[in-house]
Amino acid sequence: MSTIKPKHQRLVLVVIALVALVGAGLLAAFALKSQASYFYLPSDIVAKPPEADRAVRLGGMVEKGSIAHSPDGITVQFIVADGKARVPVRFTGITPELFVEGSGVVAEGHLQAGTFMADNLLAKHDEKYVPREMRDMTKAQAKAVIAETK
């Protein structure tokens, strides 16, 4: 042990430091798991409803066929779901362009008698990027179209 090269000693030290560092980072990230989330899912809200005056964010998918416009023209009601729970949301204002049924949404507001009163709506984009012309096609159809235009 007394003849260990300084280079190797440094390597061992750095590796030990790296392992400790990554471990600490992972522990911190794990501890932040519930705190660092940007929004609650509908199942979180249903399982543990927040106090009526506490501002929270609710994120999930806009249920297909659930968007209903009120006669006043600017109030919209819809249901946010995550496959396990459903929460009705009411919002007055201009909705973002990407706010459509079957797409992700994040609503900021508070829960009032089972309805989520949103002060602000953010559209969530999914990880898929598809040209407009191919939006309603299946994979095989899209392939055929691409082959045609070549």
Added chain:
Amino acid sequence: MQMRRRSPPLGPCPAAPQVAEHRQPAAGVAGLYWIDNPAPMHGFANPARFLRLARWLTPLLLGSGLLLASGALLWGLLVVPPDRLMGDTVRILFIHVPCVWLGMAGWSTIAISSLVELVWRHPLAAISGRAAAVPGAAFTAMGLATGSIWGRPTWGTWWVWDGRLTSFLILLFLYFGYIALANAAQRDAAAGSGANRVTAIFGIVGAINIPIINRSVVWWNSLHQPPSITMGKSSIDGTFLWPLLFAAVGFSLIFGGVVLARMRMLLADIQAEARLRRKAMA
């Protein structure tokens, strides 16, 4: 791991910069490079060899990168059809994605350089880490700006404090800290002091943010979408994916060219400073 001893250059090599000046005796300044750097345990790389390579590689990388990136951006701007939901906003992707990739690649370069610098005391490693910091910070800032511009029409907001956006902003601040630290070390470091090592340690510690950025959209609910390209699979349609990949390669070549150019600059700085110090001693 033993570094391979470099074969000595054939003739006298007066252009060889005297890196790590303080480690060697002042004698033999104009002699053969390898006599100045006997490198009994460190295996110092030969910066002259690197400079010979970098002299033609720098313009090659910059030129081909500019050509490829501008071609890919024109392709993305003029040829590619609009996205099903985002419409024309999707075109920001071709700048945003390469920028954020390189923002993270820049810190990865710093981290690897720092490791090599700390363990093997490789003089070029110290320089490559510092050279990657400024372009890395620039790409990170551009990634944040283009992401913000994309977010306004897509999400309906310029900025949110979700996991991905916050961790990426922290990356920019880490770059600022690293650059300040490296500058201070270069200015104030007395010969043989640990100031340069502090910079390298900061480079390694900051690397913990890279996997956090990468996993942030998986660990935590975030407004930012999950990764589209993972392990060879992509949920980006081919019409968008190809110009995106070309843009990424082009931007990476530009990044490499800028890093090489900055390494040459830093080496020239060190060389000039060493000459001044020698003159002052004489």
